[in-house]
Amino acid sequence: MEHFYDVAIVGGGIAGYTAALTAKNLLLDYIWLGTEPFGEKLRAAEKVTNFPAIEGKGSGFVAALVSQMAREEIAFTRARVDGVYAAGEKFLLTSKEQTFEAASVILATGVETRGQMRGEREFLGRGVSYCAVCDGALYKGKRIAAVLSSQNFEQEAEYLARFAEKVWCFCLYDEPKLRGEKFVVRSDMPLAVEGEGRVERIVCKEGAIPVDGVFFLKNSAPPAALCGGVRTDGAHILVGRDLATNIKGLFAAGDVTGRPYQYVKAAGEGCVAAHSARTFLLARKKGTNL
Numbered sequence: 263m264e265h266f267y268d269v270a271i272v273g274g275g276i277a278g279y280t281a282a283l284t285a286k287n288l289l290l291d292y293i294w295l296g297t298e299p300f301g302e303k304l305r306a307a308e309k310v311t312n313f314p315a316i317e318g319k320g321s322g323f324v325a326a327l328v329s330q331m332a333r334e335e336i337a338f339t340r341a342r343v344d345g346v347y348a349a350g351e352k353f354l355l356t357s358k359e360q361t362f363e364a365a366s367v368i369l370a371t372g373v374e375t376r377g378q379m380r381g382e383r384e385f386l387g388r389g390v391s392y393c394a395v396c397d398g399a400l401y402k403g404k405r406i407a408a409v410l411s412s413q414n415f416e417q418e419a420e421y422l423a424r425f426a427e428k429v430w431c432f433c434l435y436d437e438p439k440l441r442g443e444k445f446v447v448r449s450d451m452p453l454a455v456e457g458e459g460r461v462e463r464i465v466c467k468e469g470a471i472p473v474d475g476v477f478f479l480k481n482s483a484p485p486a487a488l489c490g491g492v493r494t495d496g497a498h499i500l501v502g503r504d505l506a507t508n509i510k511g512l513f514a515a516g517d518v519t520g521r522p523y524q525y526v527k528a529a530g531e532g533c534v535a536a537h538s539a540r541t542f543l544l545a546r547k548k549g550t551n552l
């Protein structure tokens with residue numbers, strides 16, 4: 263039988279980390295899932311001056327977090343979660359390799375700062391996807407486009423090429439390594455996704471390319487694409503002061519709940535969300551649903 267966790271935390275940034283740290287201190291049975299602990303946003307900062315007792319490059323901040331993580335024995339599980347589903351009194355979280363079960367969930371998935379392309383939101387589920395593994399097989403023998411935000415997603419593009427006839431890859435980073443006759447590799451940013459009712463073309467500077475689907479392969483997909491039914495305002499999940507969402511047992515923390523996009527706000531929210539998850543679990547045990 264699958265292990266049933268008190269709380270599953272999704273997102274390897276600082277919000278996810280403080281949620282895991284707090285969950286551990288509260289003696290919750292937690293699982294912390296993410297692509298890597300302390301992802302690229304933490305490493306990227308040139309100089310951090312606005313976090314208590316930390317000064318210097320983001321990489322130094324990460325080093326301090328890594329050593330605290332080891333000291334406090336915080337466990338991290340590498341997994342890109344592609345779906346969070348509320349099923350009665352539990353949540354199912356799916357990834358390419360595994361399914362996880364938990365009584366509550368904290369989403370700390372950050373935001374994609376590049377923003378959304380015209381047509382991206384409109385055609386979600388009608389040709390736009392954020393998950394190669396979930397939807398790739400739907401495009402057998404078809405023509406698709408993939409917009410890759412980093413080299414980490416080349417494996418997903420290769421997975422798409424197993425099914426598709428042709429994959430136009432818009433690689434928004436240096437030195438893409440994708441090779442193969444199915445790929446057309448480009449480095450420009452496309453302008454829009456268009457179609458009548460569903461995706462029919464991706465528009466670039468010099469014109470439109472007819473495609474049946476467009477995959478946006480980026481670190482943080484819009485939360486509504488990850489968890490159906492969660493109330494959002496654009497890229498942000500709507501939460502109360504306790505960081506509860508509209509779905510019972512589902513909490514959110516960090517950039518994904520809105521501005522300001524700052525480490526200290528994300529860290530604080532991770533802590534609050536873990537406390538709120540515990541309060542929720544205790545209330546459910548006592549039969550006094552929150």
Ligand SMILES: Cc1cc2nc3c(=O)[nH]c(=O)nc-3n(C[C@H](O)[C@H](O)[C@H](O)COP(=O)(O)OP(=O)(O)OC[C@H]3O[C@@H](n4cnc5c(N)ncnc54)[C@H](O)[C@@H]3O)c2cc1C
Pocket residue numbers: 272273274275276277278295296297298300301302303304306307308309310311312341342343344370371372373375481482483488515516517518522523524525526528
């Ligand atoms: C260049 C740069 C410099 C910055 N400098 C500062 C600064 O000096 N001071 C400051 O306060 N703030 C700074 N910020 C902002 C700060 O980085 C963010 O506010 C902070 O990282 C937010 O933390 P988070 O945990 O909410 O999200 P993130 O750090 O974005 O972490 C979210 C993580 O979740 C992962 N993830 C997303 N979806 C999934 C999924 N489905 N499954 C598994 N994992 C998933 C992502 O890959 C990512 O690793 C800077 C940001 C940038 C880009």
